Amino acid sequence: MPVPTLEDFMARAYAMELEAHERYAQFAEQLDTHNNREVAEMFRQLSHIESLHAKRILEEMRWPSLPALPPAYAWDTPEGPETAPPDAVHYLMQPWHALEIALRCELQAQKYFEDIAAGEAPPGVRRAAVEMADEEREHVRLIRDWMRRVPQPESGWDEDPDPARATE
C-alpha cells in the first residue's frame, strides 16, 4: 500500500497504535470476565502503553483534531501490523503469553516500518519510517527484558482438570 505523504504515514502510525490499544483493552476485559486478573492487568498495561504512543504521535504532529484515519484495508493484513489477532487469548493463559503476543506485534510493527523505510516512499516518509522502526526495535528490546522477569509457563498450562465447559 503506497504512502504518499508524511501526513498519511503518521495517520497510519497513529491508527496502528490506536488499534493495538483497543485490542489489548478488549483482551483485558475478556480475561477479567474469566477471572484471570493477572493477565487482564498485563493487557491493561499494554493497552495503556499503546495509548501513550498514539497520544505522542498526535502531539508530535500538532494535529488540531484527529486526522482522517486510513480506510479499512490500508494494511496488507486484515488489521494493523501491531494488532494482536482476536483469537490470540486463552482463559488459562499466563502473563508470559501476553508478553509473547505483544512481542509478535512489536516485531510486525518494526518490519512494517522497515519495509516502508526501504521502499520507494518520498524521503521525508522514509526518514520518519526509520525513526519509527527504531522505536519499535526499542519496544521489542523492552518486551524481551520484561519476558525474562516473568515465569515461563510449564507444559500443560492449558489443561484444566475441572473445565468450565465440560461436556460430561
Next chain:
Amino acid sequence: MNAPGVPMLAPKDFKSDYKPVWCPGCGDYSVLSAITKALATLGLRPENVAVVSGIGCSSRIPAYTTCYGFHGVHGRALPVATGLKAARPDLTVLVASGDGDGYSIGGNHFLHACRRNVDLTYIVMDNHVYGMTKGQPSPTTEPDWSSKLAPGGTGLREFHPLVIALASGANFIARAFSGDPNGCAALIAEAVRHPGFSFIEVLSPCVTFRPEQRGWKSMAHAAPVAPTDDPGRAARRLMTDDGFNIGVLYQGHRAPYRSGNGASQTVEALECQFRL
C-alpha cells in the same frame, strides 16, 4: 441518520456498559466490534437502530449495544424483527443469530424472511456447533466431526445457508470472517445500505468446542469474482463454493416488502379494527 450539524458517533458509542461473557478469543467479540464500526460508519444513532436476537452465544449481542434490543425466543428473532420493521419502517433493524438458532430452531423463519424480503440485515455467526449448550453438532457441522456428544460424527450432510437464502429470495448474500473485523464491518454496512432482506453469514470460530477453527484465518480468502445480480450465476457459484469465499456473493434488485399501514395508524384507528 444523523441530523445536519450533529456530530458523527464513534463505534464505542454503540457499545453498552455490559461486558460480554463469551469465551476469550471467541469470534463473536469481533462481530460485535464490526457491528459498532458499521453503525458508526453509516452515521446512524443508537436510538434509530434495533438489534433483535434469539438464543445462543451470538444472541447476546443486543445487550452489548446501546441500540434498542430484543433478546427473544429461540429461533424466533426473524418474525420479531419482521413485525418491528413493518410497524416502524424508520428504524434500522439488525438481526443477530447463530447456526443453531438461525438454521435449525429458526430454519423455517429463515426461508420466509428471505421470501418476504423485508428490509432487515440478518447476521448469522456460524461456528458449526451449539456452543452455549456445550458443543452439540448444529445444522452446519461437518458430517464427520467427531466429539464426545456425537462420536464418529453425525453422518448428516451440512445445511448450505447461502444456497438456501438465494433459493428463498434473499436480496443480498455475503460471507464475512470475524478474523477480519474491518472487512466484516464494511460488509455489514453494505448489507444495511442494500434495500430488502440482506443476509450475512459470518464465520465466527468457537475457540472452546471447535479450537481447530482458529485455522480458518488461513482458509478465509476474498471471493475471486465480483458480486453478481444474476441468481443463476450466483447459484452456480454458491453451490461450488469452498465455504471460505469472503465478500458480497449476490446482490439482487427485488423491491423490499413495504407494510401497507404500519406506524402511520393512530391508536384509535387500530382500536376500531378490533372493536366487537
